[in-house]
Amino acid sequence: GESVGLHLxxxxxxxxxxxxxxxxxxxxxxxxxxxxxxxxxxxPQFIIDIRSNMDKRQGQRVTVLLNKTVKHLSLQIAATQPGDSAVYFCAEISPSSNTGKLIFGQGTTLQVKP
Amino acid sequence: EAGVAQSPRYKIIEKRQSVAFWCNPISGHATLYWYQQILGQGPKLLIQFQNNGVVDDSQLPKDRFSAERLKGVDSTLKIQPAKLEDSAVYLCASSLRTGTSKRDEQFFGPGTRLTVL
Incomplete structure (x- = not known):
């Protein structure tokens, strides 16, 4: 089955x-x-997305990197601010679905210390 | 632009009781989703409507959960009877989605936090 998961x-x-x-x-x-x-x-609020034909995509203070070889992606937040404190989820559109079904991972809680 | 509205925000019931949640999507959004988010986990899709038709209810526990979207706008999700394991946040989301494009941003409401005692 499909799954996405976070390391920490x-x-x-x-x-x-x-x-x-x-x-x-x-x-x-x-x-x-x-x-x-x-x-x-x-x-949940959308931050950034990436397709598999890309390795990297940048937004405002955020960058997503995709490594298809090891099936890994990361979200980088530059100059982290207190307002960035939240739970972050990666999600994928289920490749076996034609309805745009989202599969969420479990989430990482980001704590920003002042 | 108004976001996705949900009510109530909080609900506490005893097991075996019934409960209903209401969602008003963003105006003009054809697709509406209900998710269940158990504490410490990511949201899990329960049911997806496109206009007033169901396109995916494969993860909806149909023996106790039901949902409807009359007239293709507002939607209600009902649980009857509730179990302890139904304690979760129930999120409603909507999107423009009218076709099969994968890049179809979903906008989430604030959710209803359900506690079953």
């Missing part, structure tokens, strides 16, 4: 440092991935 349940960083959150997936046919941010008491 919690990541603690100092304000201003860069953060790297990792995710692994199991299905080599997976071709579209999304990172979500979920703050306490809120629903």
């Amino acid at each position: 349940p919690t990541l603690s960083v100092q304000e201003g440092d860069n953060s790297i959150i990792n995710c692994a997936y199991s299905n080599s046919a997976s071709d579209y991935f999304i990172w979500y941010k979920q703050e306490s008491g809120k629903g």
Whole structure:
């Protein structure tokens, strides 16, 4: 079956440092991935996505890297701020579904120390 | 633009009781999703509607869960009877999705936190 998972349940960083959150997936046919941010008491919010024909995609202060050889992706947050504190999920569009079904990983809690 | 609205925000019930959640998607969004998010886990899709038709309910426990989307706009999710393991946050999301494009951003509501005692 399909699955996505994160390596660490919690990541603690100092304000201003860069953060790297990792995710692994199991299905080599997976071709579209999304990172979500979920703050306490809120629903997940889209951050950035990447297709399998790309290795890297950049947004504002965020970069997603995709390594298809080892089925791994990462989210890098530059100059981490207190407002970045949240749970981060990687998700994939199920390659076996034609309905755009999202499969979420378990999440990494990012704690930013002032 | 208004986001996805959900109510109630919190609900506490005893096991074997019934409960219903309501969702109002973003105006014009054809597709509506209900997710279950158990504490410490990522959301899991329960059911997906496109307009007022069900396109995926493979993970919906149909012996106790039901959902409807009358007129292709608002939706309700019901649990009857509730079990202890149904304690979770129930998230509603919507998207424009009218075809099979994978890049179809889902917008999530704040969720309803259900506690079953």
